[in-house]
Amino acid sequence: MGILKVQSVKKVYQSRRGAKVEALSDISFTVNKGEYIAIMGESGSGKSTLLNILASLDEVTAGEVLLEGMSYKEIPNEKLAAFRREHLGFVFQDFNLLDQFTLKDNIFLPLVMANLRVKEMNAKIKHLGVALEIEHILDKYPYEVSGGQQQRAAVARALITSPSLILADEPTGALDSRSAQELLDLFAAFHQAGQTIIMVTHSVYAASKASRVLFIKDGKINNEIQKTNMNQDITQQVFDMQSAAVAKRRTSL
Template sequence: MEILNVQNVKKVYKPRLGAKVEALVDINFTVKKGEYIAIMGESGSGKTTLLNILASLDDVTEGEVMLEGVNYQSIKNEELAAFRRKHLGFVFQDFNLLDQFNLKDNIFLPLVLANKSVKEMNEKVKQIAVTLGIDHVLDKYPYEVSGGQQQRAAVARALITSPSLILADEPTGALDSRSANELLDLLGKFHQSGQTIIMVTHSVCAASKASRVLFIKDGKIISEIRKSYKGEDLTQKIFDMQSSAVAKRIHNE
């Protein structure tokens, strides 16, 4: 079942001074429910712009993005926040937790904004906190716990509303290798349970956990690789793809 459809997306920035910038040229791809997709590319390739568009934080210049049959361009500005809360979950590199709230209250936030009852919020937080292994630190504040625990709280906040799609922006970028691997294992478990995930990353290790990897360059998707069978390690394929891209760049120079 197709959950996300990105068709002929183009994004052009027109600064007051200087020439216009084509951040995205012609982006086309679809995502099936339950897929785990990584997007890779060098700095300036357009991957962050694409993620912002998928998050409905930026508008397309041309083309369309449809999530579960809803065209982003058809959503009124005053309805966008509610749409994001219902359909999208976000995981950021720098966690984006509020220091004045403990972890439990940080996780509560999307449910509070959705006017859920205290009973329902407590039940959901308890269940997801146990799954993520942070149930024993819920009363602590972000600055009192490790980076790995902060990111797990951020993942809990993203998943607490059972969103259609999780968008992760370099989720392991601020973590040590052990915490990063633990987080990737947890994301993998949520994926196996049916959660759809799109992750932007520079990390070969992180991308290798996905079921499909899209490579973006100069605002275009230039290639993709998929797992051909369950449990396949994509690491070597990603390295080969990156090595080929570097060789082509050196040759052109």
């Protein structure tokens, strides 16, 4: 069942001098409920623009994005923040935690904005704290814990609203190899539990953990790798596909 539909999406920016730059050109794909997708592409390929559009942070020039049958175009501007809070969870490379708040308070932020009662918030964080193994550090501040623990708190903040879709932007980019592996293991566990995830990444290893990998080049999806089962190792396939794209670009320069 398609939870997210991206239909013929095009994005054109206009520079200050009036020149038009096409960041995305006729992007179409469907994400099924519970699917785990990685999006790869070189800098300037359009993947960050696509992620911003999926996050409803940028508008399409043409085409349409629908989440659970709801078109982004039909959401009034004044209701976009509430839509993101209720339907989308975000995990960023630099964690985006507020240093003046404890980890618990950082995780609670989306619930506070949704006016949930403290009792409800505590019930939600108890489960997530145990699942993410951060229940013992919830009263600490971001600068008092490791990068891996900060990212776990960021994941908890993304999941605490039970979103339809998790959007992750280079989530392992600021982590050491051990913390990155632990985060990917968490993503795999949440995916197996039915969470839908879209992750933008430069990491071949991170992408290989997804159930499907989309490759973007010059604003278009030009390749795709689909796992036949989650135990399939597609690391070499992803590496070969990425390497071929880099080699082709160097040849054309």
